Amino acid sequence: MRTRFFPRAARLSPQLALLPMALVAIVGYLGAALWTLRISLTGSRTFPSGRFIGLAQYRRLFDNERWMLSLHNLALYGVLFVLACLLIGFLLAVLIDQRVRGEGLFRTVFLYPYAMSFVATGLVWQWLLTPGDGIDGAVRALGWSGFRLDWIVRQDLAIYTIVIATVWQAAGLVMVLMLAGLRGVDPDIWKAARLDGIPAWRVYTRIVLPMLWPTVATVLLLLSSAVVKLYDAVVAMTQGGPGTASEVPTKFIMDHLFLRSNVGLASAAAIVLLVPVLALLAPYAYARSRKEAV
Numbered sequence: 001m002r003t004r005f006f007p008r009a010a011r012l013s014p015q016l017a018l019l020p021m022a023l024v025a026i027v028g029y030l031g032a033a034l035w036t037l038r039i040s041l042t043g044s045r046t047f048p049s050g051r052f053i054g055l056a057q058y059r060r061l062f063d064n065e066r067w068m069l070s071l072h073n074l075a076l077y078g079v080l081f082v083l084a085c086l087l088i089g090f091l092l093a094v095l096i097d098q099r100v101r102g103e104g105l106f107r108t109v110f111l112y113p114y115a116m117s118f119v120a121t122g123l124v125w126q127w128l129l130t131p132g133d134g135i136d137g138a139v140r141a142l143g144w145s146g147f148r149l150d151w152i153v154r155q156d157l158a159i160y161t162i163v164i165a166t167v168w169q170a171a172g173l174v175m176v177l178m179l180a181g182l183r184g185v186d187p188d189i190w191k192a193a194r195l196d197g198i199p200a201w202r203v204y205t206r207i208v209l210p211m212l213w214p215t216v217a218t219v220l221l222l223l224s225s226a227v228v229k230l231y232d233a234v235v236a237m238t239q240g241g242p243g244t245a246s247e248v249p250t251k252f253i254m255d256h257l258f259l260r261s262n263v264g265l266a267s268a269a270a271i272v273l274l275v276p277v278l279a280l281l282a283p284y285a286y287a288r289s290r291k292e293a294v
Contacts (some may be wrong), residue, residue, distance in 0.1 A: 003104070005045065005094060006117050017114070020047055022080055027102050029288055032065035032241070033271075035067055036051070036267045036271060037267075037271055039053070039216055039263060039267040040058070040264060040267035040268040040270075040271050041053065041054060041057070041266055042057075042264055043056075043057075044262075044263040044264035045155050045262060045263065045264065046261040046263070047263065048263055049264075053264075054124060057264045057265050057267070057268035058272070060142075060265060060268075060270050061268045061272065062266075062268055063189055064244040066202065066244055066247060066252060066266045067249070067252055067269065069244055069249040069253070070248050070249045070252045071249060072242075073245075073246060074227065074228075074230065074248050074249055075157060076114075076232065077162060077163055077227065078224070079229040080160070080228075081163055081166055081167060081170075081219065081223065081227055081275065082223045082224065082227065084163065084167045084171070085167055085174045085219075085223055086099065086172050086174060086177075086216075086219065086223075087172070088171040088221075089171045089172070089174025089175040089177075089178055089219070090174070090175075090178050091239050092110055092171065092175040092176075092178075093175045093176075093179040093181075093182055094178075094182070096175070096179055097179060097182045097183065106271070107175075107179075109174065110175050111171040111172040111173065111175070111176055112172065113168055113170075113172055114170060114172045114173045116169065117232065118166070118169070118231075118232035118233045118234045118236070119233075119235075120236075121166070121169045121233060121236070122165060122232060122233040122234070122235070122236025122237040123236050123237075124165075125161065125164065125165035125168070125237060126152065126236060126237045126238075129149060129151060129152040129161050129164075130153075130200075130237065131148060131150045131152075131153060132148065134149075135149050136148060136149040136150070139155045152237065152238065153242055154242070154245075155243060155245035156245070157244050158238050158241065158245045158246040159243060159246045161237060161238070162234055162237055162238065162246060165233055165237060166226075166230070166233050170223065170226060171287055174219050174223070177215055177217060177218065177219050178212065179214040180215070180220070181211075181214075181215035181223055182212070185211060185212075187207055189203070189207060190203070193207075199256065209263060221280060221281075223279065224243075224276075224280050225280065228249075228250075228273060228276055228277055230248050230250060231248065231250035231251060231254070234246055234248050234250075234251055235251065236246075249269060249272075249273050250270055250273070252266075253266045253269045253270050253273070254266075256269070291294070
């Protein structure tokens with residue numbers, strides 16, 4: 001009996017171990033998404049309602065100037081954030097990959113900001129960038145009385161301060177992932193490149209980066225997910241201001257859900273925001289499934 005039972009238990013143990021997480025994903029995530037979709041098709045205000053109104057909430061959403069501004073801000077932020085993190089993280093990884101002295105210290109220093117919450121990061125950078133305090137006050141104290149760093153209170157520049165703060169926090173994670181990829185490159189490639197007299201920058205751009213594509217794809221997925229979820233840093237630094245200059249979709253959703261008592265409109269916005277997340281995950285999941293099938 002034992003010989004018949006234990007092999008079967010060994011085969012089922014991975015599925016049983018994954019069962020709680022599968023239930024959480026199905027009930028917690030998929031169930032919540034379907035419930036949100038249902039509410040977005042109703043005329044819900046302060047409390048969920050069963051009054052079906054079709055796509056009216058979505059029409060109201062895209063007629064809302066604040067929502068359209070938040071999408072514009074998110075697109076601008078996303079492009080700058082992803083590109084800056086990729087560039088800075090890759091350059092830091094290349095630097096540390098040269099086996100510099102104190103490598104462990106540098107890795108810790110560059111990765112440490114990622115251990116901080118976005119709220120803490122936002123508050124620190126809010127103080128650093130506030131006119132009269134932080135950087136502005138320090139430079140003036142050194143004698144440059146005409147210096148003024150007022151980006152965080154300017155409507156045309158406030159979104160860039162959020163880019164600076166979040167890139168400072170996330171670039172270290174990109175560095176670690178890129179460094180792991182660089183350490184996996186065959187040393188014989190570098191030996192052959194040196195023998196052929198190929199410049200190092202050309203080896204990186206023509207050979208190494210294509211080899212790091214799986215790592216780059218993972219980094220892009222993580223950074224893009226962080227872009228869609230951007231909320232804490234905005235609230236901590238600017239509260240979406242000045243005015244609505246740094247408004248983002250997640251803040252729009254939270255404001256309408258808890259402050260403006262418009263559950264239906266907030267649910268419609270949440271469903272719209274879910275679309276780019278699925279668009280990011282679907283190709284990644286497909287590629288993983290094809291790779292495992294091969």
